[in-house]
Amino acid sequence: MRTTFNQITELLRGQDDIVILTHKRPDGDTLGSAAALCRGLRRLGKRAHLWPNPDLTPRFAALTEGLWADENTEAGYVCAIDIADRALLPQNADAKFPEIDLAIDHHPSFKDYASYGYCRPEAAGCGEIIYDLLLALGCTLDREMADAVYTAIATDTGCFCFSNTTDYTHIVAAACMAAGADAATINYNCFRLKTRARVALEGHIYSEMQMVREGRGAAALLTRDYIEGLQATDDDCDNLGSLLTQIDGVKIGALLTEVKSRDAFKVSMRGRGIDVSAVCAKFGGGGHAGAAGCTLTGMTAEEARSAITAALEEALDA
Numbered sequence: 001m002r003t004t005f006n007q008i009t010e011l012l013r014g015q016d017d018i019v020i021l022t023h024k025r026p027d028g029d030t031l032g033s034a035a036a037l038c039r040g041l042r043r044l045g046k047r048a049h050l051w052p053n054p055d056l057t058p059r060f061a062a063l064t065e066g067l068w069a070d071e072n073t074e075a076g077y078v079c080a081i082d083i084a085d086r087a088l089l090p091q092n093a094d095a096k097f098p099e100i101d102l103a104i105d106h107h108p109s110f111k112d113y114a115s116y117g118y119c120r121p122e123a124a125g126c127g128e129i130i131y132d133l134l135l136a137l138g139c140t141l142d143r144e145m146a147d148a149v150y151t152a153i154a155t156d157t158g159c160f161c162f163s164n165t166t167d168y169t170h171i172v173a174a175a176c177m178a179a180g181a182d183a184a185t186i187n188y189n190c191f192r193l194k195t196r197a198r199v200a201l202e203g204h205i206y207s208e209m210q211m212v213r214e215g216r217g218a219a220a221l222l223t224r225d226y227i228e229g230l231q232a233t234d235d236d237c238d239n240l241g242s243l244l245t246q247i248d249g250v251k252i253g254a255l256l257t258e259v260k261s262r263d264a265f266k267v268s269m270r271g272r273g274i275d276v277s278a279v280c281a282k283f284g285g286g287g288h289a290g291a292a293g294c295t296l297t298g299m300t301a302e303e304a305r306s307a308i309t310a311a312l313e314e315a316l317d318a
């Protein structure tokens, strides 16, 4: 059932023994928002934990240190953060919690899967909602909560660059800095620092990409052999699809990545002024106008690349 901000505040105020769920392949927003909420609830004298997430990587692990539940503990009140759909729950959470008591999210695609659901699609990150919630609950941000909320909104806005960034996003970021968030270090770690494998992947994409229609379209392909040769992690491969539309003149870019089982290519497409969700829909995929994806099966690498470059050309000619 959809509910209001005031009601979720009162629901949480009345609860104890709260378990907080994060989504599959957790990002800075789900982890930062969940960590800030968990620390705030504890500060208010409640028992609160994060449910273990098997996909946690070292990237954001520090934010959540000391917050994880033991999988054998019985949960009281179950709260999902930044999870648009039950299908995005990690397997261990999906199996354990047939009922979710409260879901807090900001995705326009939010499905009303919990007993109570609150969604604020104009929020750039769930971090903005959690910031409001902590204040409404009477909890002052400490440095750790401030780092967590700042990380949540910085990562979901691409360091305050994406079009979802609002004046309110900056107000929350400023409040986090006032509460001691180490913005320079967070931004350096999230947006500047790269592993050597990541640098190699980026270099490979830029050196092997094929341009179409006088450089208005670009497609690149990563084979599993190449990725494994670098011992690149999932984090290293994250969001590589956005590199191509960072090239001057490129209106549509597609990165094909061979999947781990080597029987398909995952396509990550980005557009600047071209609706790539419509292009991906032709291959059974979808997404947003500016960022979408699809999966190609039953094709060799060169067949997959040809299919995609033809689709890019068609979109550019339209």
Ligand SMILES: [Mn+2]
Pocket: 029, 030, 082, 106, 124, 125, 126, 156
């Ligand atoms: Mn988010």
